Structure formats: C-alpha cells, structure tokens
Amino acid sequence: MIEFDDPGNFSNLKEAQIRSLWDRGVKGWRFDPPFKLAGHENQLKAALGGHNARASFFRKGQVYAGVVLNCQCKTCLGTQVNFVLDKKINIIAQQVGGLSLTRLTENKVTLERRNESAFEEHVLQEKADKEQRQRRQTRMRELIKMSEEQQARLMNGQPIAD
Ligand SMILES: [Zn+2]
Numbered sequence: 001m002i003e004f005d006d007p008g009n010f011s012n013l014k015e016a017q018i019r020s021l022w023d024r025g026v027k028g029w030r031f032d033p034p035f036k037l038a039g040h041e042n043q044l045k046a047a048l049g050g051h052n053a054r055a056s057f058f059r060k061g062q063v064y065a066g067v068v069l070n071c072q073c074k075t076c077l078g079t080q081v082n083f084v085l086d087k088k089i090n091i092i093a094q095q096v097g098g099l100s101l102t103r104l105t106e107n108k109v110t111l112e113r114r115n116e117s118a119f120e121e122h123v124l125q126e127k128a129d130k131e132q133r134q135r136r137q138t139r140m141r142e143l144i145k146m147s148e149e150q151q152a153r154l155m156n157g158q159p160i161a162d
Pocket residue numbers: 049050051052071072073074075076077
C-alpha cells in the first residue's frame with residue numbers, strides 16, 4: 001500500500017507554498033494533457049480513487065493541470081488506470097515515490113515509480129548537459145590548438161620567400 005496521506009505534511013504549509021513546490025516539480029502529479037472539468041470536482045476526486053477524497057488540485061484558470069494525490073494503493077491505482085484509459089489523460093508523478101501512469105494503447109497503461117523528483121531530475125539533466133558542453137568545448141580547444149601547431153610547423157618547414 002502506497003499511502004501519501006500525511007496529515008502533518010501539508011497542514012502547516014500555505015497553499016501558495018504547495019503551489020510553488022508543484023510548479024517547480026517537487027510535489028504532486030501533473031495531468032498530461034491538462035483538461036477542463038466537465039462535471040463536479042468531487043467526481044474527479046472519485047475518479048482518482050476512494051482514498052483521494054481530500055486530493056488538492058492545481059488549476060490554471062479553468063484548466064486542471066495537476067493534483068496532490070493522497071493514495072495510490074492497489075484499489076486507487078485501479079481507478080486511476082481507468083481514468084487514464086477513459087479520459088486519455090496521463091497522470092505524471094513529480095514527487096519521489098509517486099507512480100506515473102502513462103497510456104500506451106487503448107487498453108494499456110504503464111506505471112513508473114519516481115526515484116527522484118522531477119525537479120531533481122531537471123537539475124541533474126542540466127548538470128549533465130553542462131558537463132557535455134564543457135567536454136565539447138575542451139575538445140574544440142584541443143582541435144584548434146592542434147591545427148595551430150600544424151600550421152606553425154608547416155610555416156616553419158616552408159619559409160615564406162622574399
Ligand atoms: Zn487508496
């Protein structure tokens with residue numbers, strides 16, 4: 001059983017702070033694609049599993065962009081899988097330990113557990129990109145230096161006639 005519901009977890013965090021954590025990819029889940037809700041929000045909560053009655057959503061205007069789920073136990077996951085298949089909306093985990101549900105085909109969904117938050121992943125990716133850029137720059141400098149040395153040797157071997 002995967003239980004995210006921790007009463008002490010959010011009660012002392014202001015809504016704006018939670019929103020900021022979600023925006024930065026530290027907390028919660030992302031809906032992919034975001035969607036406009038047709039019915040009542042309680043129906044959406046029910047569609048995410050019986051233990052998610054206190055789930056909090058993140059909206060951009062009328063558009064539902066994300067959620068903090070309380071539970072991804074077997075039962076709730078089953079409901080979430082149906083949601084993903086029926087609505088064609090993926091539920092992408094941002095927080096550590098969360099499960100991402102991604103629709104592959106008409107009746108197939110993959111589950112993937114997050115080992116680091118989306119925020120951490122982004123930071124690590126940036127670091128890797130930077131290191132690759134630096135390696136490329138170093139290699140470029142080496143090539144330029146080699147080329148200059150070759151030119152210098154050629155110049156020395158073939159002195160310009162006066
Ligand atoms: Zn549950």
